[in-house]
Amino acid sequence: MSEFLSGSLFFGAGITLLFYEIGLLIKGRFKLAVLNPLLLAAIGIIALLRCLGVEYQAYNQGAQYVAYLLTPATVALAVPLYEQLELLRRNLAAVLSAILAGCLAALGSITLLCRIFALDHTIAASFLPKSITTAIGLGLSEELGGVASLTVAAIAITGVLGNVCAEGFFKLLRIKEPIARGLALGTASHAIGTSRALEMGQVEGAMSSLSIAVAGLLTVVLAPFFVNWV
Amino acid sequence: MEAIPLRYLRQFLVILAFSFAGEALRALLPLPIPASVYGLALLLVCLCLGLVKVEQVKSAADFLLEIMPVLFIPSVVGLMDLWDVLRSVLLPAVVIAVASTFVVLAVTGHTAQWMLRRKGGGKDE
Numbered sequence: 396m397s398e399f400l401s402g403s404l405f406f407g408a409g410i411t412l413l414f415y416e417i418g419l420l421i422k423g424r425f426k427l428a429v430l431n432p433l434l435l436a437a438i439g440i441i442a443l444l445r446c447l448g449v450e451y452q453a454y455n456q457g458a459q460y461v462a463y464l465l466t467p468a469t470v471a472l473a474v475p476l477y478e479q480l481e482l483l484r485r486n487l488a489a490v491l492s493a494i495l496a497g498c499l500a501a502l503g504s505i506t507l508l509c510r511i512f513a514l515d516h517t518i519a520a521s522f523l524p525k526s527i528t529t530a531i532g533l534g535l536s537e538e539l540g541g542v543a544s545l546t547v548a549a550i551a552i553t554g555v556l557g558n559v560c561a562e563g564f565f566k567l568l569r570i571k572e573p574i575a576r577g578l579a580l581g582t583a584s585h586a587i588g589t590s591r592a593l594e595m596g597q598v599e600g601a602m603s604s605l606s607i608a609v610a611g612l613l614t615v616v617l618a619p620f621f622v623n624w625v
Numbered sequence: 626m627e628a629i630p631l632r633y634l635r636q637f638l639v640i641l642a643f644s645f646a647g648e649a650l651r652a653l654l655p656l657p658i659p660a661s662v663y664g665l666a667l668l669l670v671c672l673c674l675g676l677v678k679v680e681q682v683k684s685a686a687d688f689l690l691e692i693m694p695v696l697f698i699p700s701v702v703g704l705m706d707l708w709d710v711l712r713s714v715l716l717p718a719v720v721i722a723v724a725s726t727f728v729v730l731a732v733t734g735h736t737a738q739w740m741l742r743r744k745g746g747g748k749d750e
Binding site: 407414433452465471473476489493494496501504509512522525528535544552557558561570575576580589593600606607608 | 647732
């Protein structure tokens, strides 16, 4: 059984869509932010693969065709961004300062915490790029002397955290402006946060997409100054 | 007006073309920028210049954006293989992830909101 499933090309993609559907059902039934369909699906799939004795590698043989669409989907973020261009132009100073402040806050807080925990330089360097999109973060981690797999894990966890917690956190902190919400989600939680921002609204989605690119580039420039401190 | 499936296919072609152009730029330029970000920037520039009309990509783009959370599932499931690496630094990793995510959400959100309100703009649509 596990041998057949491991060799299947459609098993991985199939259960990815199936568990997302189940996640949507559960979310619709209970309406709690913690019951995030993305998180539920990932947990469900990990549990299923463990039970069936199927390796991640084998699952990903099929699932990679789902992830394949990630680059086109990121390119498609240009559309909401284009539709909100006027709004962006009017608020350019606020937008850029907010993203810059967010990047500095990310690097500063990670540096500080790594020192408090007295983490290895290698591990700290792997955590520094954790708020930016995987494709930029991986290259940066390598450049700083980090471990690629740790960076991937930190980026994924950060994305899911932002996706799950942002809404409640915004309410708690009284962050109400759609522009501010979008920028915060994109800067803190890259594309996984942006997929949540798109659900909140057009403006949130556009600002969040913009933050992925700007925060990614700013972090590449700023991180080398912080890596000496960890 | 062409048939709907064909329209989707054509729009998807445009988006794939920009993804491909992004890959080409990534191969040409020695910067740590992913193909997808180049593709995003190129498509945005072409939309602004009117070389691509928004109706020529809108339906396919909306479809891709709506299913975006699903596209992250395989990489999040990948955490199952990273457990051995993560276990040794689990507590610091979780504290750092949670604390820094909240700090960034708060700092970015409040900076933006403060500047927007000082300017008196923001909620005017």
